Ligand SMILES: Cc1ncc(C[n+]2csc(CCOP(=O)(O)OP(=O)(O)O)c2C)c(N)n1
Ligand SMILES: CC(=O)[C@@H](O)[C@H](O)COP(=O)(O)O
C-alpha cells in the first residue's frame with residue numbers, strides 16, 4: 001500500500017504519475033472505510049482526492065500555503081500530512097477536527113468552518129508575504145458553492161485590483177450542499193458544458209500567431225481583435241475581466257492534466273483562477289448518486305450505502321418542517337428563505353409543495369436577511385430558516401434592515417446550542433447574546449417539540465415586528481402534539497414543577513436536566529421550582545418580581561454563552577430594579593470556544609448537567625432546609 005509510505009507531503013515527490021493514481025485509489029478506499037464508522041463530510045472529500053494530491057506533489061506545504069474554503073474537504077490534506085492514524089477519532093471529543101486546525105499540524109495554516117473566507121485569507125497572506133519579502137505560493141481552494149458567498153466576491157474584487165501572485169483553485173462540482181444555485185453557477189455551467197470555447201480559442205490563437213509580426217496601427221487592431229475575440233472564446237472572461245488569469249475548465253480527476261495546469265498557473269504573473277471540474281462523491285457510487293445526502297454522512301454500511309439513522313422522537317428540524325407546511329397551507333403569505341441549506345433546515349418538503357415559495361439564495365446570509373426584510377415590507381410573511389452560527393454572518397442586516405424597521409420577519413434558528421461534531425466554528429451559542437440586545441426583537445425557545453409548533457403559530461400570528469424561534473440539533477422529547485395550534489402570550493413563562501426551596505429558570509433543552517435535578521433534590525427535601533423560560537426576550541417581568549418577593553435562590557440555565565446571555569439579562573433586570581441581595585447563579589457556556597465532540601460531552605465539559613444544577617442549588621439553599 002502506497003498510502004502507508006506517505007507520512008508527509010514530500011514523500012509524494014518520489015512517486016510516478018502511475019503511483020500517484022494508485023495513491024488516489026487507496027485514498028478513496030481509506031476515506032470510505034473510515035467514514036463508514038465515524039461519519040463526516042464524505043462526498044466533498046471524495047471529490048478532491050486528485051486535486052489535493054496534485055497540490056501537495058507540486059508545491060511545498062507549509063511554506064507554500066494551502067487555504068481550504070470551509071475546510072470540510074480537508075480530510076485528504078490531513079491524510080497526506082501525517083494524520084492518517086487519527087482518523088478513527090475524526091470529529092470525536094478531543095479527536096481529529098473535521099475542519100482545518102492549526103493546532104493539529106504546521107500544514108494547517110488557515111482555519112475555517114464558515115464558507116467563503118478563503119479568498120480574503122489568501123489575499124492577506126499574499127500581501128503579508130510581499131511585505132516580508134518572502135516568495136512562497138498562496139493557494140486558495142474554494143468550491144463553487146462557497147464562491148456564491150458575498151465575502152468571496154468582495155475578495156475577488158480586491159484580488160483583481162491588487163494583482164498579487166496567488167492561485168485560486170475553483171473546485172466546481174455543481175454542488176453546494178444541495179445543488180448549487182445562482183447566476184454564477186449558471187455561468188460556470190455554460191463554461192463546463194460548452195467544449196466549443198476551448199476549440200475556437202485554440203484556432204483563434206493559432207491564427208493570430210500565424211500573422212507575421214508587424215508594428216503600427218495594424219498590430220494594435222490585431223490586439224483589439226484578440227481582446228474582442230476573448231469575449232467569444234475565453235471561457236472565464238468574467239474572471240479575466242476582474243483581473244485574474246483564467247485557466248480551465250479542466251478535469252479535476254486527471255492527475256497529469258492537473259499537474260500540467262498547476263505548473264502553468266505557477267508561472268503566471270499575478271492572480272490566477274484555475275477552474276477545476278470534479279464529481280462530488282467520486283469513487284463511491286451511493287455518494288456519486290446523491291452527493292447531497294452524502295455531504296454530511298452518518299455512519300453507514302459500505303456495501304449497501306445504508307446510513308445508520310438514529311431512532312426515537314423526531315428531530316426539532318423535522319417538527320419545524322412539518323408545522324411550516326401546515327401553516328403555509330393556511331396562510332399564503334408564508335415564504336421560506338434559506339441560504340443554501342434547504343436540506344439541513346428541513347425545507348425540502350416545503351419546496352416540493354410550494355416550489356415558488358421556497359427561496360434558496362446560495363451561501364448568502366446577508367442577502368437572505370435583507371431579502372426577508374423587503375418581503376416583509378411588502379406584506380409577505382418570510383420565514384428565514386438559518387442555523388444559529390450562520391446567522392452571525394447577517395448581524396448588521398438583522399439590526400439595520402429588519403429590527404430597526406420593525407418588520408415582520410420570522411427567524412427559524414436551527415442548530416441553536418451545542419451542535420456536537422462540527423465543533424467550535426458551528427456552535428449555535430451566541431444568538432441569545434447577539435439578538436436579545438436588538439430593539440424590537442422577540443426571542444423564544446421551546447421546551448419540547450410540541451411547544452415548537454405553538455411557537456411557529458405564535459410567530460405567524462405575530463405582526464408587531466421580528467420574532468425568532470431557536471431550536472437545537474437534537475431529537476425532541478417524544479411529546480404528543482396538541483391540535484389545534486395555540487398562540488402563546490408573548491413574554492410569559494410557565495411553572496413546570498412547583499417548589500419553594502429554590503427556582504431554576506431553564507431555557508429549552510436545559511429543562512429536562514432541570515427536571516432531573518429537581519427529582520434528585522426532592523429526595524433531600526429540597527423543592528426546586530422549574531420554570532420554562534420560553535421567552536428569552538421579552539422576559540416574564542411579573543414572575544421575576546414575584547420571585548424577588550419570594551426571596552428564593554434563583555438559578556438560570558441556558559445552552560448559550562454566559563456573556564450577554566439569558567442569565568445576564570436576569571442579572572441586569574434585578575440590578576436595574578435595585579433588587580440586590582438576591583441569591584442568583586447563572587449557568588451557561590463559559591468564555592471560550594467549545595470544540596467538537598458529542599452534545600452530552602460538550603455539556604459535561606462546561607457543567608450544563610443535572611448534577612451541576614443539584615450542587616449549585618444545594619450551595620444556595622440554607623442547610624437547615626435540606627434533610628441532613
Ligand atoms: C457562512 C456559511 N454558510 C453555510 C455553510 C454551510 N455549508 C457548508 S459546506 C457548504 C457548501 C459548500 O459548497 P462548495 O463550496 O461547493 O463545496 P463542496 O462541498 O461542493 O466541495 C455549505 C452551504 C457554511 N459552512 N458557512
Ligand atoms: C460544513 C458545513 O458547514 C455543513 O456541512 C455543516 O456541517 C452542516 O451541519 P449539519 O450536519 O448540522 O446540517
Ligand SMILES: [Mg+2]
Nearest residue numbers: 143144145175
Ligand atoms: Mg461544490
